[in-house]
Amino acid sequence: MTQFWLMKSEPDEASIDHLAAAPGQTLPWTGVRNYQARNFMRDAMRVGDGVLFYHSSCAEPGVAGLAEVARAAYPDATQFDPASPWFDAESTLAQPRWVHVDVKLVRKTRLLSLREMRQAPALSTMLLLKPGNRLSITPVTPTEWQAVLALLDA
DNA sequence: GCCAACGTTGGC
């Protein structure tokens, strides 16, 4: 069964336009250094799962497009690169600590702003909107996914 | 730049 997710990205780092311009319109979701988010990718994500591509830490935070999981979790190369900001000296090749999936563009959408999402009763259950939530990857229920699609097409 | 909320670290 297909599942759904919301994945945050800082548009300065990787925006929906970066995704659209990438080879195969696919990007490796590198740099996740939070265990809960990693576990979602490692243990739960399947190829074909739906992704809400969310812009965070920017002037207009919100959902900027739809994507899908294009490759199941595999080791994050940046953890082994001393020059990378995501380098992790305690991770080993034999037992990599950090993994990530690849994400492929389905379509860019209008920006569904965080403000608009907060105003939509159908989205009130979304983990993204829970006070204090900071998780960069959160599961989205089929009901929430449909409600987001409806708002995007409205 | 502020700051609240949360996760991680490390001393004990």
Added chain:
DNA sequence: GCCAACGTTGGC
């Protein structure tokens, strides 16, 4: 295993 200190996230 507790918990204070610290670092990070992310909206505003």
